[in-house]
Amino acid sequence: MAHALAEQCLRDGTSPALQTGTSLQGVEVNEEMVWAVGQYLSACRGLKQEASWFDIEQYVDLSDLWSDEGETIPEPMFGTADFMAYHDDSKTLYIVDFKYGAGVLVKVDGNSQGQYYALGAYLAMRHKLDIENICIVIVQPRLADEDGVTRRSWTLTTDELMDWAKNTLKPAVEKIDRGEVEYVAGTHCRFCRIAGECEKLYDFTLQSAKDEFDDLDTSLLTNAQLAEVLAKKELLEIGLKAISEEAQFRMETNGETVPDWQLKPRWSNRKWKDENAAADALKLLGLSVDKIYKVVLHSPSEIERLLKIGGAPNARQLISPHTERHVTGQKLAPELAGSAGDEFDDGLDGDDQPDGGRDTPPVDRDLQK
Numbered sequence: 001m002a003h004a005l006a007e008q009c010l011r012d013g014t015s016p017a018l019q020t021g022t023s024l025q026g027v028e029v030n031e032e033m034v035w036a037v038g039q040y041l042s043a044c045r046g047l048k049q050e051a052s053w054f055d056i057e058q059y060v061d062l063s064d065l066w067s068d069e070g071e072t073i074p075e076p077m078f079g080t081a082d083f084m085a086y087h088d089d090s091k092t093l094y095i096v097d098f099k100y101g102a103g104v105l106v107k108v109d110g111n112s113q114g115q116y117y118a119l120g121a122y123l124a125m126r127h128k129l130d131i132e133n134i135c136i137v138i139v140q141p142r143l144a145d146e147d148g149v150t151r152r153s154w155t156l157t158t159d160e161l162m163d164w165a166k167n168t169l170k171p172a173v174e175k176i177d178r179g180e181v182e183y184v185a186g187t188h189c190r191f192c193r194i195a196g197e198c199e200k201l202y203d204f205t206l207q208s209a210k211d212e213f214d215d216l217d218t219s220l221l222t223n224a225q226l227a228e229v230l231a232k233k234e235l236l237e238i239g240l241k242a243i244s245e246e247a248q249f250r251m252e253t254n255g256e257t258v259p260d261w262q263l264k265p266r267w268s269n270r271k272w273k274d275e276n277a278a279a280d281a282l283k284l285l286g287l288s289v290d291k292i293y294k295v296v297l298h299s300p301s302e303i304e305r306l307l308k309i310g311g312a313p314n315a316r317q318l319i320s321p322h323t324e325r326h327v328t329g330q331k332l333a334p335e336l337a338g339s340a341g342d343e344f345d346d347g348l349d350g351d352d353q354p355d356g357g358r359d360t361p362p363v364d365r366d367l368q369k
Helices: 002-012 031-049 112-125 158-177 187-191 199-213 223-231 233-253 275-284 300-309 315-322
Strands: 053-061 078-087 092-098 133-139 151-157
Touching: 002 031, 002 053, 002 078, 002 092, 031 078, 031 092, 031 133, 031 300, 053 112, 078 112, 092 112, 112 133, 112 158, 133 158, 151 158, 187 233, 199 233, 223 233, 300 315
Parallel strands: 092 133
Antiparallel strands: 053 078, 078 092, 133 151
């Protein structure tokens, strides 16, 4: 519903705060949704200021990728781009994708979904606009990376986009159309509808567990072997989660039996039935008010969110004199190409100024390919 609210506000120019407490398609518009949508609107409106053309929730399809070569697309391939804007001075078409989810951090560099939407937009507008560059922007307000960045962008040329379309996407689609389907286990499995039933993922999970943990003595592993096992960690977790969810679904929904496993009730933590009545009863038991209640200062991130909702875009700057961060230890993380510093900041730190690039809109810092 956050997408619906964002579209409405982009079209009529209103603030999402006006909808706080209302119901949109059966879902309450709360403060968190208002704040997140506000972050997305800031990115879009910043791009819109310099745009000679823009569109909201634009339908795009990829049929021209085949028709340009006198062929017919095997299956309809289409989608909706959340927001698009074109800047004449840099000849750049911006594709903005709003991610309201807070479960999985969405990287932008090389993002296939982003390239899919960008391709559809480019094919639709290439004869109307002089497009040389494509900038894919992902706005994910509720899940920042380790550096606090919630808006990430990646710029590529139209030649690079078409090279991906013709040499990666098109052959893959045609291969599937011929029935040459190849299942490959990977981190993408977390989004697959048949992950819990996939033999490939099952085989990988089971074999990896056998290979890596049968008579395992970690002290005997070389550093290279440790790295090899760690590389499978995320996929093993995805496989085990999918298999667990499939087993529970079959037992709950179909009444099936999974050997050696059962369904047990999941209990919530205890809570007061009526806080006011409980407090009165506790006073009668001799507890003072200061022992019944505790006043706790909200965390800096929560205060920052509340200030943003209240209309302070520089909230982080305002509270920074009163906050601090300490390194509490180290954690294991994979080495990735590039660094978070290459992605553009969400504009809240103040000290980060846009670096060079093909084009730098007011709210973005482009990640150059």
